[in-house]
Amino acid sequence: MTNSNFSRFDLQAFLIEAITAQGFSLPTEIQERLIPAIRSGKDVIGQSQTGSGKTLAFLLPIVDMINTDKAEVQTIITAPTRELATQIFNELKKLLDHQEEQTIQAKLLVGGTDRTRMIDKLEKAQPHIVVGTPGRINDLVSAQALGVQNTSMLVVDEADQMLDMGFIEDVDKLASRMAVELQMLIFSATIPEKLQPFLRKYMNNPRHVHVKPEHATAPTIEHRLISLRHRNKIEVTIEVAKIVNPYLAIIFTNTKEQADEVADAMQTAGLNVGRLHGGLQARERKQIMKQVNDVKIQYLVATDLAARGMDIKGITHIINYNIPKDLDFYIHRVGRTARAGKEGLAVTIYEPQEQEAIEKLMKRGINFIFADIKNGELIKLEKPKFGGNKPKSKSTVSSGKALAKPKKVKPGYKKKARYLQEKKEKRDRRLNRKK
Incomplete structure (x- = not known):
């Protein structure tokens, strides 16, 4: 357990145990660069492709920093789809399952589930960590079932997709209801220009880490x-x-x-x-x-x-x-x-x-x-030559081979055609004169 390279992040023992059980011993580049920044309270932007280990880059410091003496929502993690939120929640559970006593509580709040039952559970106890979709979380905040006024950390996962799907307004609404001193963690494959006003509104000198893959896709x-x-x-x-x-x-x-x-x-x-x-x-x-x-x-x-x-x-x-x-x-x-x-x-x-x-x-x-x-x-098949940068009205590409080229015409064919036409016209004029 102590041989794990994650030990140098000074994480709680149960977290080291949890990631070792999953077979992780070396932190990925994004984990290496962001875990210390998140733990020190900085706003961060993590830009990377799928498979870079970004989920653990925010889950590990979040879980490590939860204060179990406070029975209130301390972190909210948002994702654009129910499926992605569920996936993040399942990764979170893998970490929390290694607690000796189940002191850190987490809840998945997404649409398509029984809202009344969810409200009843939240009224009995507030979770330390909430994972969900922005629409459902906002709905429960509006219903006064979820208290976020003291919540000081917000994660926006797949931020560019949030923007594309029109959910960034929901995230904005949620962020405005949270603590004034808000630490925001943004994760996204791309950072579109349209996202900039939102980032400027909430982020204070963020640590921006852009992890570029060696290959555009896996070499295999x-x-x-x-x-x-x-x-x-x-x-x-x-x-x-x-x-x-x-x-x-x-x-x-x-x-x-x-x-x-x-x-x-x-x-x-x-x-x-x-x-x-x-x-x-x-x-x-x-x-x-x-x-x-x-x-x-x-x-x-x-x-x-x-x-x-x-x-x-x-x-x-x-x-x-x-x-x-x-x-x-x-x-x-x-x-x-x-x-x-x-x-x-x-x-x-x-x-x-x-x-x-x-x-x-x-x-x-x-x-x-x-x-x-x-x-x-x-x-x-052999690699075809596309024949120019712009697609033609008819395909210049067939199933891997260039289409048969049109038959070549002999040089000077236009001149010859013009000569024959003029010759015909002269002959017609001569015949007319004779008549």
Whole structure:
């Protein structure tokens, strides 16, 4: 236990025991740089990709700093989705389970659960740590079931996604109800310009740590591209899904309508499929996540809701039904596979208008292998030349090979055509004169 490199952070013994039990001995870069800053009371911005260990970077110092003599809410951790909040809460429980006496209390507050029962429990006892979605937490504060006026620490996880989903106003409302001396911890893959006014409003000279990965994606992921050409996209997707025959695959679509369409077609084709998107009821999403974790489905059709922060175990394949508009999400999507050094395969079905996006991803260091389907197998093809930076009206790319070029015309053909035309006109004039 004392051999752990986490010992130098001077954390409580049960925390060292908890992370050792999970097999962690060396802190990641973001943990190394942020744990001391958080413990010293500084505001922090942690910018990193999924898999950097950021969750423990804030959970360890938060748990370590809880004062059990005070029976009040001391820290609130917010996440943009119920699934992500639940995941953070489960990580928190792994730490708290190692307490000799269960003195530090935590509660998960998300929508889709019995509100009245939740209020009853909060009236009996206030937790030290709250993990939840901003909407539900605000609702319980408004109902005077949750007291946050003395709460001095707020974590905003996946802040850029909070902004995209329109939840940053809820976070702002919550922060304004908390203690005046508020320590704020922001974690995000990107820090968009639109987030800056919120950061300036609440943060005081924050410690900004940006951990850039060595590779855009895990080096153990193989990225394959399949040109759609004139085929039916759903049929190609189903064929790819059958060929790869995964332990668990996520098929990513850009919209929930596409997700439903693809999932319905896969179901009709007899595949064991589930779907996950923002249009589902909380109960349905919970059931799907349980089926995924219990390995009861082989294919999960999802929107980018599942691309960020979600730690779904055992994903062997990613299939991109289309390339996301925000290219960062390609990185997040494929980051669901090849975790902890394992191998993964990401297959992307692309159309001519997505050529520019592919070239941008290549510049980021994604090494694509061009492929196609032949005799029920995925075969590798030679890398095509896109032929220019902008997509043409007709595809300059086929399934991995450049399309046949138009027949070359001989030089000077325009001059010759003009000469023949003039010759014909002279002949016509001569005939007219004779007449």
